[in-house]
Amino acid sequence: MSVNLPKSDSHSVILGTETPLQLDCGVTLGSISMAYCTYGTLNADRSNAILVCHALTGDQFAASRQPVTGKDGWWSMMIGPGKILDTNRYYIVCSNVLGGCMGTTGPSEIDPKTGKPYGLTFPIITIADMVRAQAMLQDYLGIDSWFSVIGGSMGGMQALQWAAAYPERVYSAIPIACAARHSAQNIAFHEVGRQAVMADPNWQGGEYYGSGRKPTSGLAVARMAAHITYLSEAALHRKFGRNLQDRDSLAYGFDAEFQVESYLRYQGINFVDRFDANSYLYITRAMDYFDLFSDHGGNLATAFEGTKTRFCVVSFSSDWLFPTSENKQIVHALITAAANVSFVEVETDKGHDAFLLDTPDMLRTIDGFLQSTARSRGLAE
Structure with a gap:
């Protein structure tokens, strides 16, 4: 059954024409297409923008009707007027990740050099590359700092990468059901x-x-x-x-x-x-390569040293894909780095997918964190 979907705008922009995107694999992408959806209105001082990062099989249609399937967006329960990510209060941005297949440059998109789809000639990408591309979108939108970056699973990895790579651009981060490095399993x-x-x-x-x-x-x-x-x-x-x-x-x-x-x-x-x-x-493969430990000399706390970003880390008791122990590694590193961090393990038998479902304790946790963070930043009710 369809939910009451918020008003949304779907966009596509070409980025990197003046400053190419440098990938971790050593390749440079001189021009990338970025597809994204927005919900709500950006306020005058551009301080109410939230970046929603999607998981492996997600897309930019977080709270919009998916054009291929016709189904409601994957986070429609979270985004909309009066919901946790309140579009009456926040400006929500969700982009299709680099390497995706819903309008952002990836293997199925046309290589301008050949006029044919990239296929396997598309360069290998990382979570850090995805975030660099999102930072280019942030610049394009004229947003100096995200009020929050939030996501579950691979979206949580992106939130962590944002906080580690661009702490001055992220006022708060909400990584849900993720880890600082992908496990062997x-x-x-x-x-x-x-x-x-x-x-x-x-x-x-x-x-x-x-x-x-x-x-x-x-x-x-x-x-x-x-x-x-x-x-x-x-x-x-x-x-x-x-x-x-x-x-x-x-x-x-x-x-x-x-x-x-x-x-x-x-x-x-x-x-x-x-x-x-x-x-x-x-x-x-990008998820497999994700390892904030090795990126910072084996010490995860170093990734967040001196950060002023506020964090809310959420895990689920029955999640064996990204178990609570891996989420606690993030929390311990943040504590060591003297970061402002709160942590909740939500008791549920819904498994990893709990972040996509109506999970009341998760919703209350995120709502409470956003409310207190909004007060600290002076965002009006």
């Missing part, structure tokens, strides 16, 4: 997904654009495997148990006999309509 799951894509004959070495064939089967399997990690055992049991799908007894075959099988197949099939397989490869 998570890299392993990503590799399974990438191999599923690349093993699909229709992947064609990444050159499937315009061929009439796409690696939909491989991408669907990648999505299915990843989606399992977003849930918890308790949530899976509560939703599906061992219930059969549209039958009363076992059929002794390989169709989707169990409801959980049917659910995962549904997730996979619906994903391939809105996401590019090569973007999946690039963005998962």
Whole structure:
């Protein structure tokens, strides 16, 4: 059922024509397209802007109707008049990440040098590269400092990168269900997904654009495997148990006999309509490379030394993809760096995806933090 969506504006801008984007891999992108959505109104002194960072499979349509699927935005519960990210009070910006497939420059976009899609000639990117591109958007918008940068999962990684790389540009940061570096377990799951894509004959070495064939089967399997990690055992049991799908007894075959099988197949099939397989490869690799520890000599506290940014870190008790222990590493580093930080572990059996769901304790925590932070910055009620 559709929620009451806030008024939004969809934009696209070309960035980096005068000052090219320098990537961590050593490549320079002289011109990038950035697609983004905005909600609410920027105030006179440009102090009420919040950057919402999306997760791996998200996009800029955080609270807008997704143009491919027609579904409500992935954070419609959070963004809108009177909601936690109140569009009567804040100016919300959400951009499609570098390497994405919804209008921001990525492997499916046209390489101006060849007139053809980049494919695998697109350079390898990092979370830091994504944030550098967002900083170019911030400059374009004329916003000196984000009131807050918020996101869950890969969005939380971006929030941390923002606070580490541009502390003077971030008044507050809300990293949710994330980590300061990607674990070996998570890299392993990503590799399974990438191999599923690349093993699909229709992947064609990444050159499937315009061929009439796409690696939909491989991408669907990648999505299915990843989606399992977003849930918890308790949530899976509560939703599906061992219930059969549209039958009363076992059929002794390989169709989707169990409801959980049917659910995962549904997730996979619906994903391939809105996401590019090569973007999946690039963005998962960017997450794998994320490591604020090694970026700062093995000492995470160094990443936030001297910061004046206010932090609110949120984790979920049943999240085994980014467990509370990894979120606490962030908190301990911030405390060591004498940062202003609050932390809440939300008790829930919804797993990693709790940040996308109606999770009351999370909503209360973020609302309370934003309210107190707004008072400290002098934002009117």
